[in-house]
Amino acid sequence: MTERQMIQEILNTVDVMYDFENTDDDKKEYDISIHRQTGDKRPLEQINSEIKKYFQESDFSYDETLNPSDDIDIAINVKR
Secondary structure, X not given: OOHHHHHHHHHHHHOOEEEEEXXXXXXXXXXXXXXXXXXXXXXXXXXXXXXXXXXXXXOOEEEEEEEEEOOEEEEEEEEO
């Protein structure tokens, strides 16, 4: 499984929408915008905590920014 596939698996498990903004497959570094699904009532901190746990268990570094803009709930940078 590639890093990108693993990232997609993690984000699908947490049930969020996402967009890859910048990717560097050679460096295995990815910038991703996370969006809550319509009707998702979970607090943003809970969603972030779930995502972070899965990435750390998969040996990715994880840096996040909550609410970086009106249309992005969480901006993350992950690197392996």
